[in-house]
Amino acid sequence: MGDRPSVIRLQRPSTARAPSFLESIAEMRALGETIWEGWEPGPSESLADFVRRLQRAEHSPAPGRVPESIYWAVRDGVVVGRIALRHRLNASLEEFGGHIGYEVRPSARREGVGKEMLRLLLARPKARELGRVLLTCAPDNIASNRTILANGGVLTRSAFVERCRRRTNYYWIDLSSTTPTTSRGSDRA
Numbered sequence: 001m002g003d004r005p006s007v008i009r010l011q012r013p014s015t016a017r018a019p020s021f022l023e024s025i026a027e028m029r030a031l032g033e034t035i036w037e038g039w040e041p042g043p044s045e046s047l048a049d050f051v052r053r054l055q056r057a058e059h060s061p062a063p064g065r066v067p068e069s070i071y072w073a074v075r076d077g078v079v080v081g082r083i084a085l086r087h088r089l090n091a092s093l094e095e096f097g098g099h100i101g102y103e104v105r106p107s108a109r110r111e112g113v114g115k116e117m118l119r120l121l122l123a124r125p126k127a128r129e130l131g132r133v134l135l136t137c138a139p140d141n142i143a144s145n146r147t148i149l150a151n152g153g154v155l156t157r158s159a160f161v162e163r164c165r166r167r168t169n170y171y172w173i174d175l176s177s178t179t180p181t182t183s184r185g186s187d188r189a
């Protein structure tokens, strides 16, 4: 298995890809990983409404949430990850969460997907527009720390976040001085 995935594309949520996305969530749940509220369809929400909600998050987020662009990382027709770019920080995200959240489907981990989908997201116009993005992660989440470092993250501080009762590393990635790269797998949108 090579370090870099063959072809990864970031795609907007769609009903066509939703079953594959939900399989990836099921894999995470089977491992006892955190599934945050809103990642799945609600009890009385159809698949189409679920997808529309994810798409709308960019312009009309749920109350109390900042706008975010959500993408599914697709490889060979399979959703192998999810990554979201929040358009701005609020006090809560400054403390925990940052601009970007991501997960890779457990069965596709350690194949370079995390690094590649973050690279693709950082090359998107919205990220370039922000110029500088904050990412937070637990110090013991080796995979996430390395994913961020591989994409130019600079660790600026580490602090205990009372609200989540966990220590958090704060990384900034400066996008103002770098040129987005377009290697295989880059998306065109």
Ligand SMILES: CC(C)(COP(=O)(O)OP(=O)(O)OC[C@H]1O[C@@H](n2cnc3c(N)ncnc32)[C@H](O)[C@@H]1OP(=O)(O)O)[C@@H](O)C(=O)NCCC(=O)NCCS
Pocket (backbone or CB within 6 Å): 102, 103, 104, 105, 108, 109, 110, 111, 112, 113, 114, 115, 116, 136, 137, 138, 141, 142, 143, 144, 146, 147, 150
């Ligand atoms: C963090 C996560 C997205 C990484 O995705 P991934 O596709 O497995 O990562 P990659 O294969 O691109 O590897 C990225 C780096 O982490 C390293 N890595 C990945 N998994 C690792 C592990 N279990 N232990 C040690 N290092 C690991 C890789 O070697 C690589 O480092 P390198 O470039 O220095 O060689 C994935 O582990 C995940 O979804 N974790 C659960 C959710 C999560 O933690 N999200 C982030 C919250 S801040």
